[in-house]
Amino acid sequence: MSIATTPARRAPALGGFSTTFLRLELRRMLRNRRTVIFTLIMPAVFFLIFGTSAKYRGESAGAGNVTAYVLISMAVYGAMLATTSGGAMVSIERAAGWSRQLRITPLRPVAYIATKVVVALVLGLAAVAIVCVVGAFFGARMPTGVWVGSAVLAFVCASVFAAFGLFMGYLLHSDNVMQILGPVLALLAFLGGLWIPVDQLGSLFARVAEFTPAYGVGALARYPLVQSGSLGLEILNVVVWTLIFVAGAAWRFRRDTARV
Amino acid sequence: MPYAELAAPGQSWVMPISPPAVALAAVTKTFGPVVAVNDLTLAIQPGEIVALLGPNGAGKTSTIDLVLGLSRPNRGSVEVYGMAPYDAISRGLVSAVMQTGGLLKDYTVAETVEVTASLFGETRPVAEVLERAGISGIADRRVGKCSGGEQQRLRFALALLPDPALLILDEPTTGMDVVGRRDFWSAIRADAARGRTVIFATHYLEEADAYADRIVLVSHGCVVADGTASEVKGLASGRTVRATVPAYVDPKLTAMAGVESVERRGDAVLVHGKDSDAVARYLLTQTDARDLEITSRNLEDAFVALTGDQPVPAQPASNDTRGVPA
Numbered sequence: 248m249s250i251a252t253t254p255a256r257r258a259p260a261l262g263g264f265s266t267t268f269l270r271l272e273l274r275r276m277l278r279n280r281r282t283v284i285f286t287l288i289m290p291a292v293f294f295l296i297f298g299t300s301a302k303y304r305g306e307s308a309g310a311g312n313v314t315a316y317v318l319i320s321m322a323v324y325g326a327m328l329a330t331t332s333g334g335a336m337v338s339i340e341r342a343a344g345w346s347r348q349l350r351i352t353p354l355r356p357v358a359y360i361a362t363k364v365v366v367a368l369v370l371g372l373a374a375v376a377i378v379c380v381v382g383a384f385f386g387a388r389m390p391t392g393v394w395v396g397s398a399v400l401a402f403v404c405a406s407v408f409a410a411f412g413l414f415m416g417y418l419l420h421s422d423n424v425m426q427i428l429g430p431v432l433a434l435l436a437f438l439g440g441l442w443i444p445v446d447q448l449g450s451l452f453a454r455v456a457e458f459t460p461a462y463g464v465g466a467l468a469r470y471p472l473v474q475s476g477s478l479g480l481e482i483l484n485v486v487v488w489t490l491i492f493v494a495g496a497a498w499r500f501r502r503d504t505a506r507v
Numbered sequence: 508m509p510y511a512e513l514a515a516p517g518q519s520w521v522m523p524i525s526p527p528a529v530a531l532a533a534v535t536k537t538f539g540p541v542v543a544v545n546d547l548t549l550a551i552q553p554g555e556i557v558a559l560l561g562p563n564g565a566g567k568t569s570t571i572d573l574v575l576g577l578s579r580p581n582r583g584s585v586e587v588y589g590m591a592p593y594d595a596i597s598r599g600l601v602s603a604v605m606q607t608g609g610l611l612k613d614y615t616v617a618e619t620v621e622v623t624a625s626l627f628g629e630t631r632p633v634a635e636v637l638e639r640a641g642i643s644g645i646a647d648r649r650v651g652k653c654s655g656g657e658q659q660r661l662r663f664a665l666a667l668l669p670d671p672a673l674l675i676l677d678e679p680t681t682g683m684d685v686v687g688r689r690d691f692w693s694a695i696r697a698d699a700a701r702g703r704t705v706i707f708a709t710h711y712l713e714e715a716d717a718y719a720d721r722i723v724l725v726s727h728g729c730v731v732a733d734g735t736a737s738e739v740k741g742l743a744s745g746r747t748v749r750a751t752v753p754a755y756v757d758p759k760l761t762a763m764a765g766v767e768s769v770e771r772r773g774d775a776v777l778v779h780g781k782d783s784d785a786v787a788r789y790l791l792t793q794t795d796a797r798d799l800e801i802t803s804r805n806l807e808d809a810f811v812a813l814t815g816d817q818p819v820p821a822q823p824a825s826n827d828t829r830g831v832p833a
Contacts, residue, residue, distance in 0.1 A: 256598035267625035344608025353597040
């Protein structure tokens with residue numbers, strides 16, 4: 248075979264988006280011990296530490312027990328962490344020059360972003376599933392419908408943070424962006440009432456907390472359990488933050504892929 | 508013609524012969540006040556092995572970025588096999604080995620190749636490119652554990668995947684040790700023998716001299732010389748004709764067109780100038796000259812004369828990350 252007889256060439260289907268690419272990207276994420284420990288194991292560990300005391304198991308919260316309440320909060324926290332780190336991978340890839348390498352392949356920028364988002368969502372799903380499985384074995388009690396509803400809402404709403412991760416990944420040029428975003432997410436989780444209910448910290452704090460991005464996600468995910476709260480405001484919170492994060496990610500993404 | 512099939516339907520008659528591999532026409536690229544590429548025109552034909560030689564900051568990487576579609580020119584046009592750079596890349600016609608970076612350390616060598624292969628419409632088999640880049644033995648090694656030379660051969664393997672018609676190498680041996688550099692070039696040379704067009708940027712004179720059919724000398728964003736290694740050497744400082752000529756013909760030689768200086772050392776005369784052929788013809792036919800020799804000045808003289816910069820000395824044998832003065 249010689250180069251001169253190479254047959255007519257074609258560009259790849261779907262701009263380079265493929266299951267092979269997805270599979271290898273996922274495998275690479277799961278190979279990174281730090282990612283696995285901080286996003287998949289830690290939320291479950293926090294649940295065991297903060298949510299499984301005999302007192303919480305016995306105390307009721309809405310349709311279940313307090314342990315279930317903590318479980319949902321930690322599922323949301325895990326999903327936030329996982330989707331953020333999935334999205335923020337772009338920062339590491341940019342720092343390593345891998346993005347530039349990809350630009351001399353047929354991969355379309357949109358297919359690249361779609362792959363990152365899917366990987367982030369799969370990680371988010373894994374984080375929620377792990378916390379739920381651990382919870383089932385360690386005393387969380389709630390009706391099956393609540394269980395499913397809360398898990399789905401935690402996953403769906405927290406996927407907003409994939410856009411947050413992408414936005415930050417493009418904004419921050421660092422080869423370990425999660426060292427910055429980890430504490431940021433812990434703070435957001437605190438403000439969002441995932442560690443302790445916000446009203447236990449005073450009414451002013453509770454008022455401010457309602458405007459932070461993790462609040463709406465947490466409140467919506469707990470809704471099937473507690474069936475209380477101002478649903479409209481919580482949905483508005485999630486929608487507005489989604490728009491902000493997606494717009495930010497799109498803005499930085501355009502800027503990054505512009506050929507200057 | 509292989510590339511005729513790439514033309515838009517109904518247009519193939521326009522180009523009965525294949526278009527140049529690369530055609531840059533009056534291209535200018537600026538970054539703020541800095542003119543990186545200045546009204547550069549260059550055509551590279553399929554099958555050529557071309558060195559873009561020049562000091563650091565001459566505009567070599569900027570030119571390569573334009574050819575790869577990584578940046579857009581302010582003025583002028585860039586075509587690769589008659590199409591826009593991005594289209595040539597999507598079809599796997601062009602690939603490149605970049606200077607540094609560009610690899611993820613969590614992937615293994617084989618996975619890096621596999622993932623890159625998944626992004627193309629069609630590629631050579633993974634095992635084949637690993638073999639040709641000489642890294643089959645380290646396929647399961649994590650990229651983070653590979654040496655600089657191994658990483659560079661991995662980049663070469665990635666570049667081979669689409670079986671590109673044009674391969675571009677940007678300072679490919681920067682930071683490699685002597686053995687790594689030799690292995691790398693022998694892999695490239697074996698590959699080029701199969702008819703691939705190769706363009707490589709370098710500031711190492713000996714690489715350009717040893718591996719290129721054609722040298723394009725770039726300085727301050729312009730082409731200052733273009734030709735074979737010996738043509739480029741001749742352009743700057745001409746050649747020296749040395750002969751034993753007992754008769755005193757010096758004034759005649761000095762008067763000849765293209766002669767820059769005449770030096771007398773006893774019976775020997777040394778004539779420096781551009782038209783060494785005319786000098787030699789005259790000496791051999793009109794005088795009793797014997798022991799005639801014609802020597803080129805070396806590429807280093809040409810480099811200095813044409814770019815006004817000092818060339819980089821031979822690459823250091825150590826593992827320096829960059830043996831490059833600022």
